Amino acid sequence: MSGNVLGERELIRRISEILGGVENDDCAVIDAGERYLVATTDMLHRKTDFPDIMNPWQMGWMAVAVNLSDIAAMGAEPAGVLIAAGLPPEADLYFIDELFSGFGDCAAYYGTRIIGGDTDAHQELTITGTALGFVEKDLVLRRRGARAGDLLCTTGALGGAGGGLWAWQNEVESEFITRLLEPEPRLKEGQALAKSRAVTAMMDNSDGLALSLFDLAEVSRVGFVVREEALPVADCLAKMVGQEKALEMAMSAGGDFELVFTVRPGELEAARRACRLTVIGEVVEEGIWMERGGERRRVEAKGYEHRIGGVD
Amino acid sequence: MSGNVLGERELIRRISEILGGVENDDCAVIDAGERYLVATTDMLHRKTDFPDIMNPWQMGWMAVAVNLSDIAAMGAEPAGVLIAAGLPPEADLYFIDELFSGFGDCAAYYGTRIIGGDTDAHQELTITGTALGFVEKDLVLRRRGARAGDLLCTTGALGGAGGGLWAWQNEVESEFITRLLEPEPRLKEGQALAKSRAVTAMMDNSDGLALSLFDLAEVSRVGFVVREEALPVADCLAKMVGQEKALEMAMSAGGDFELVFTVRPGELEAARRACRLTVIGEVVEEGIWMERGGERRRVEAKGYEHRIGGVD
Secondary structure (H helix, E strand, C coil), X not given: CCCEEEEHHHHHHHHHHHCCCXXXXXXXXXXXXXXXXXEEEEXXXXXXXXXXXCCHHHHHHHHHHHHHHHHHHCCCEEEEEEEEEEECCCCCHHHHHHHHHHHHHXXXXXXXXXXXXXXXXXXXXXXXXXXXXXXXXXXXXXXXXXXXXXXXXXXXXXXXXXXXXXXXXXXXXXXXXXXXXXXXXXXXXXXXXXXXXXXXXXXXXXXXXXXXXXXXXXXXXXXXXXXXXXCCEXXXXXXXXXXXXXXXHHHHCCCCCCEEEEECHHHHHHXXXXXCEEXXXXXXXXXXXEEECCEEEECCCCCCCCEEEXXX | XXXXXXXXHHHHHHHHHHCCCCCCCXXXXXXXXXXXXXXXXXXXXXXXXXCXXXXXXXXXXXXXXXXXXXXXXXXCEEEEEEEEEEECCCCCHHHHHHHHHHHHHHXXXXXXXXXXXXXXXXXXXXXXXXXXXXXXXXXXXXXXXXXXXXXXXXXXXECHHHHHHHHHHCCCCCCHHHHHHCCCCCHHHHHHXXXXXXXXXXXXXXXXXXXXXXXXXXXXXXXXXXXXXXXXXXXXXXXXXXXHHHHHHHXXXXXXXXXXXXXXXXXXXXXXXXXXXXXXXXXXXXXXXXXXXXXXXXXXXXXXXXXXEEEC
């Protein structure tokens, strides 16, 4: 097997076996008495996660935002964020001040704060954020729970962050770049959807809609049909990259941090009262399908996935 | 100021200002209804934190143990551990299996488990553990609370991990090496001491006793006298490194993960019923002092501190 590498999802399966089962959700869920405590952690580092154009404030914002998005996906209210920061030798005081202001500003924007952390010297800038939240026990939303016949929905628009990456790589000026660098997780929407009691399963689409659908499908043991014409492709994205590329970005590009969720068919109005959403398809028995002009084709898992570890 | 670097404690003060105050405790404390939730995070990486002789199982054990020690220091019961692991290209399946077994075994040894995490590809092995715990609100122990006249105490023996580092560096075979590589945080002792209600302030001594005393002194606005002859220097350490060096290790070497705490003078018996402890001195109005043969001399802050960030 020399030269092989493990994909992130395969690695997670292996680790889950070693550790005796880790729930496949955006957050871990712990009994905290009256409510559930939800907790999530995410390691970001310079080379893989921070594009060159990102300023240190944005790096700080991003490190907190990606974790809060996982709190949002559980329908939880954030209760605090911990930050472990490995700072490289070239990090000067300006960099440090901006980075930590980014942490604090993102937390404050979502009504929470940085409650603790750890600093360390590191060769490469490495930031691990951990977000904590609480949710009423009967409101918590998980990846499992979707049932055939449920409606498939998303918050916001899709493909904007992908457009930002494209614009940056092609040296085009575009507002999408800000969307890529300063994501806005859907905390309010997540909580409101949980309270609506109309949602059967939820996760965020941080690795792209397609991968999220594969994850939801696996855990809920269902499939999905996505109606292409229903996808809320980000405004003006098609103008910049063309119609086909825009659709591909809406389907597969990571970084949007929207919520993908399923709604009981009779309760769509309750979900709509909770937040702005778009119905993009429905839950079926098996497979991930894209429907265009009445025709269905299978969707391959496509999206952002780190490759990890050499296999000897 | 070119060429200067910030010490970890100075950096933490600066960050605390930016973030509007972060409590100086082993864990962050969050209201979770009937109890407090305590949470801590620690980033470890190959070069700084994992000696060459460490095997991957020990790296995993260590990453969990350092965090559980912070839970112990609050008098809390662990409720779960999150692990973010940045794995280098040379990490093969054996390495990954052993590393994650180390995480899981340490958590299980202390009656908790790995509840979630994140994996990432990284140039240098980097592990951020986050430990969560719960504690009754009226039992939580903090760094502040020590008052002049209280007795200064420690669990276990001191200097063993320092002896392990010395033995490794000097290529001497010694059981101290295991103590360095497989630390055993004092979870039971921490909880029992909290329940005894005899303790006024507590923290772990992960960076060495001297640095812990400086931290406790700053937060509690007190001083300490340590009676040198009372220090529970690890058995046989003096035989290996000599009497003076052994005392220095007991006072300043990091890695022991014992609990340092202060006890109301009338309640020493209650504390003794909670766990084995040694009274090593007492709380005074100001200064950190070492007493030998009736004479007192001031102790300088000496211990393990990462240097972080260039200042331009």
